[in-house]
Amino acid sequence: MAIxxxxxxxxxxxxxxxxxxxxxLTDDFPVLSAGPTPRxxxxxxxxxxxxxxxxxxxxxxxxxxxxxxETPTVDIHCVTKWSKLGTTWRGVSLDVLLEDVESAADYALxxxxxxxxxxxxxxxxxxxxxxxxxxxxxxxxxxxxxxxxRLLVPHLYFWKSAKWVRGIRLLDEDWPGFWETAGYHDYGxxxxxxxxxxx
Amino acid sequence: MxxxxxxxxxxxxxxxxxxxxxxxxxxxxxxxxxLAGQHVDVRLTAEDGYSTQRSYSLAGPSDGEHVELTVxxxxxxxxxxxxxxxxxxxDQVELRGPVGGWFVWEPAAKTPVLLVAGGAGVVPLMAMIxxxxxxxxxxxxxxxxxxxxxxxxxxxxxxxxxxxxLDVTRVYTRTAPDGFARRPGRLTAADLAGSGRPPEYEPxxxxxxxxxFVEKAAELLVSLGHEPGRIRTERFGPTGG
Ligand SMILES: Cc1cc2nc3c(=O)[nH]c(=O)nc-3n(C[C@H](O)[C@H](O)[C@H](O)COP(=O)(O)OP(=O)(O)OC[C@H]3O[C@@H](n4cnc5c(N)ncnc54)[C@H](O)[C@@H]3O)c2cc1C
Numbered sequence: 176m177a178i179x180x181x182x183x184x185x186x187x188x189x190x191x192x193x194x195x196x197x198x199x200l201t202d203d204f205p206v207l208s209a210g211p212t213p214r215x216x217x218x219x220x221x222x223x224x225x226x227x228x229x230x231x232x233x234x235x236x237x238x239x240x241x242x243x244x245e246t247p248t249v250d251i252h253c254v255t256k257w258s259k260l261g262t263t264w265r266g267v268s269l270d271v272l273l274e275d276v277e278s279a280a281d282y283a284l285x286x287x288x289x290x291x292x293x294x295x296x297x298x299x300x301x302x303x304x305x306x307x308x309x310x311x312x313x314x315x316x317x318x319x320x321x322x323x324x325r326l327l328v329p330h331l332y333f334w335k336s337a338k339w340v341r342g343i344r345l346l347d348e349d350w351p352g353f354w355e356t357a358g359y360h361d362y363g364x365x366x367x368x369x370x371x372x373x374x
Numbered sequence: 375m376x377x378x379x380x381x382x383x384x385x386x387x388x389x390x391x392x393x394x395x396x397x398x399x400x401x402x403x404x405x406x407x408x409l410a411g412q413h414v415d416v417r418l419t420a421e422d423g424y425s426t427q428r429s430y431s432l433a434g435p436s437d438g439e440h441v442e443l444t445v446x447x448x449x450x451x452x453x454x455x456x457x458x459x460x461x462x463x464x465d466q467v468e469l470r471g472p473v474g475g476w477f478v479w480e481p482a483a484k485t486p487v488l489l490v491a492g493g494a495g496v497v498p499l500m501a502m503i504x505x506x507x508x509x510x511x512x513x514x515x516x517x518x519x520x521x522x523x524x525x526x527x528x529x530x531x532x533x534x535x536x537x538x539x540l541d542v543t544r545v546y547t548r549t550a551p552d553g554f555a556r557r558p559g560r561l562t563a564a565d566l567a568g569s570g571r572p573p574e575y576e577p578x579x580x581x582x583x584x585x586x587f588v589e590k591a592a593e594l595l596v597s598l599g600h601e602p603g604r605i606r607t608e609r610f611g612p613t614g615g
Contacts, residue, residue: 177380177417177419177423177425177468178382178419178466178467178468179419179420179421180418180419180420180456180461180465180466180467181462181465181466182456182460182461182465183418183419183420183456183460184420185418185420185424185425185426185452186426186452188424197417197425197426197427199426199427199452205585205609205611206585206588206589206609207609208607208609209476209477209606209607210592210602210603210605210606210607211592211593211595211596211602211605211607212589212592212593213602255429256415256426256427256428256429289602290603319585319589353476354476356475357474357475357476358473358474358475370415371377371378371473372377372378373377373378374377374378
């Protein structure tokens with residue numbers, strides 16, 4: 176049983192069933208990152224998918240924009256406790272990007288400009304669950320929020336939605352990323368409150 | 375590996391830092407210890423079972439069952455007004471941690487350190503300064519502390535006479551004390567370059583504060599030639615300030 180904090184009442188209970196345990200609603204868009212914000216020039220931007228056999232697939236910025244896009248409206252949940260409901264993005268589904276990639280890998284290690292990495296099972300990137308997003312609420316994504324393009328995997332804590340995304344390595348084994356080596360959960364399901372290792 | 379357990383923490387003492395911020399000294403039986411720079415999650419539960427969580431940095435180095443947090447009151451906030459105005463000695467909250475394995479300072483490190491604080495962002499950096507003292511470390515430290523006016527200063531007595539090898543630069547953004555040489559205004563590259571310790575000296579940089587402040591300070595450090603991989607950041611608030 177949780178202990179009661181004397182005199183704590185809390186705010187109006189909000190969010191209904193849309194808020195995972197331990198999360199609160201915000202209208203702001205806070206930022207979580209480990210270092211300075213990298214500035215990435217779209218002229219030199221590229222996105223790569225490298226398979227477990229070392230085969231590489233590449234897209235330039237213009238090629239990414241030329242692909243069919245979707246405009247998902249999703250709820251996002253940050254491990255630092257804030258959640259934002261109904262955010263709208265524009266991006267290319269990973270199903271489209273991985274369509275012609277031949278791989279039997281089970282895991283993905285996402286890497287970013289600036290050196291950030293994060294890992295997740297490959298199946299969490301498929302079947303309409305993940306995008307390479309390049310617009311947020313009708314605008315370009317600002318560098319602080321991961322622009323020019325970020326991964327969007329809203330069903331996991333938001334650190335998995337790597338900012339400044341640069342590529343994905345498909346791997347036979349799970350390879351922990353940046354926060355996953357620094358004490359955070361390997362999978363990060365907000366509904367099971369998987370914040371830290373072994374939660 | 376162990377799961378981070380929720381522990382009951384009891385407030386044992388309060389120190390007022392400013393009219394809107396206070397340090398809470400909590401006794402946490404079973405506390406496993408921590409490194410300077412790490413934070414805890416605090417969970418408050420109301421009588422009807424509603425509960426909510428927020429993160430707070432540890433303000434001091436590991437010290438048995440005692441942990442210290444310094445909380446800034448955010449007007450209209452759900453948790454910080456409770457912690458700064460309602461909570462009294464003897465009251466309990468739940469807490470788990472320590473959390474964070476990146477924004478930390480290891481007492482054995484000999485590398486020079488540049489700390490850049492905006493407002494409440496000084497909290498985890500003060501933990502590093504205190505850990506340096508406790509460990510008897512001689513690593514050169516420099517703190518650049520940006521604050522609105524002199525009345526906002528946390529740990530004022532302790533920072534008035536800095537430890538040997540610790541250099542403190544204050545940057546007032548609105549109002550400076552009488553006779554203070556620097557004009558009030560936002561942090562600039564000159565403030566960060568100030569001490570004559572160039573980037574080639576390769577300090578480990580720790581930047582903490584509201585998001586807008588951290589974005590700006592980290593950008594200035596990169597423009598001064600600091601290696602981005604040596605700049606660690608922690609962002610507290612949603613907005614700039
Ligand atoms: C890793 C980490 C460490 C932190 N360490 C500390 C610490 O040592 N000391 C400390 O005081 N805080 C710290 N914070 C911030 C803290 O977790 C809370 O966000 C803060 O206390 C506000 O909570 P609240 O419930 O009072 O406000 P909320 O109810 O969450 O917010 C109320 C309103 O205030 C705005 N707001 C929230 N936070 C701020 C802010 N910091 N400045 C301006 N406006 C804000 C919100 O956007 C919202 O509009 C830390 C945050 C993180 C992520």
